[in-house]
Amino acid sequence: MQRGGPSTGLPTKTEQADLMQAIYGRNGEAPIPVIAPKTSSDCFWAAMEAVHMALTYMTPVLLLSDGYLGNGAEPFRIPDLSELPEIPVSHPTDAETFQPYSRDPETLARPWAIPGTPGLEHRIGGLEKADITGNVNYEAENHEHMVKLREAKVKGIAKSYAPTEVLGDPTGKLCVLGWGSTYGAIRGAVDRARAAGMSVSQVHVRNVFPLPNDLGEILAGFEQVLMPEMNRGQFSRLIRAEYLIDVISHPKVQGKPFTSTELLIKIEELLG
């Protein structure tokens, strides 16, 4: 739940300034997935996705909301239980075949052995471990191998995403790219601009890490990419680094959300 920083900062105000910390805030090369809900009601689905992801891939998942969503309210269509995804989990019991650091070939997840299961006694913890056996291991090559393995596991999560939606035409002059709680303000501005005949589309990223596999290709279909965010341009730096696209960062750090009118003015300025 992000709020105006630094430290206690603006405790009741909103900001998106913890993105870099969420994505890169861990010791060493140890990526974790980060999910940013886009509306108050989306918090429900984002949390569901986070739990599903955590248990499928056996990884911590960061759910990155902000003060605007936390203090916001909107009608929420109560889902039928049958709409909720199954979250299957399994626990090994076979002592003959169990290896604590073996991996599921599809997800690269490690097995989840429950303490108390006979014959599966093993040790986990912060020291680097050998692949498969999970014994403490300080070898140089093993460490690099394990770093790459953890990276591949988290990157692989992007394969499970639904295709990225483009609101408006799939290609055009301008794409307004956002993440998190700016969804509503951007949507309002883009709708109004499109109604006025402007060539503008909206793409909103919910899985801010790892990024969707189709995002680069989508962004390449636009002449310009505008990125409003409530920080000094953290997500725009990620997008520039990842796709070498010269995005136009549109930062706002006032503890207040964007209004669709101020975004519309920016869109008009770029397309005018």
Add this chain to the structure above:
Amino acid sequence: MTVTYKKKDFASDQEVRWCPGCGDYAILNGVQQTFAGLGVEKEKFVIVSGIGCSSRFPYYMNTYGFHTIHGRAPAVASGVKIANPDLHVWMVTGDGDALSIGGNHLIHAMRRNLNIKVLLFNNRIYGLTKGQYSPTSEAGTRTASSPMGSLDEPFNPIALALGAGAGFVARTVDTQIPHLRGVLEAAHKHEGFAFIEILQNCVIFNNNVFEHIVSRDIRDDRQVDLRPGEQMVFGKEADKGLKFTPDSIEVVSAEQADVWDPSGEAGAKAYRICQGSERGDIPVPMGILRQVQRPILENDIHAQVAEATAKQGEGSLEGLLSAGDTWTVS
């Protein structure tokens, strides 16, 4: 079903990486011997540790183990125990991990009284980081980080545990294996949180720091083993004893010694006997300083859940989702 084990059943196949001569070897040996004799299935043990030399302990035990984060072992151990009350959760920590980095976690774990056993290896130094003074180093200790002598007064771990309300508080010594095993067995039998300070020698960075207490030639005179229900007797010939007076603790003959009651007077005697005795006239208290029965947190948590379920039913996700201010759109 009664299970029988040998000590080696509790040894993992990993090479032990403590310095040669470290007191941790003796403790590991004592714990493995003790666990083998408790009649508990091996898979029911979970050893949780923090960070530091002591906290490598889980890797050397052939049980479930979790080498967690600095000072935070009590939080992880609490979670393991609450989720799995039938597991035997033992926590291994050191003076820096438990009392400095994780001081807050430790006192609240003691206050909450989960049925967890905590072994605090106290060597009065940060050994893994090569010898900085720790929260149990005596004032004036010269180390790499206190070349002119440390200025701050140390914690007395026993007094801290008593103050935080631990139901079982004991002290033993790394190399006094029979005593150590006796204390571990008593901790295992105690229902509730057990805090055990183990005086442990760091042979490299703080060698012989407890020599004035544990040296073979003087230890009978410098230690008194507190055994519940027995007289407080000490000395090579077991001819001396301790007696509480209103203002002090006096050395008397063995016959005149008070009987030790670790449950009485809200720990007042335990608090008095653990204070300031190290360099004083009376011997240093070992054994069981405090043992009282208190409500156990995980039992109460599960009882509260059962009570709520009995009153309100199992509950349903559907019910939860449609609770509160809802309406139907047609």
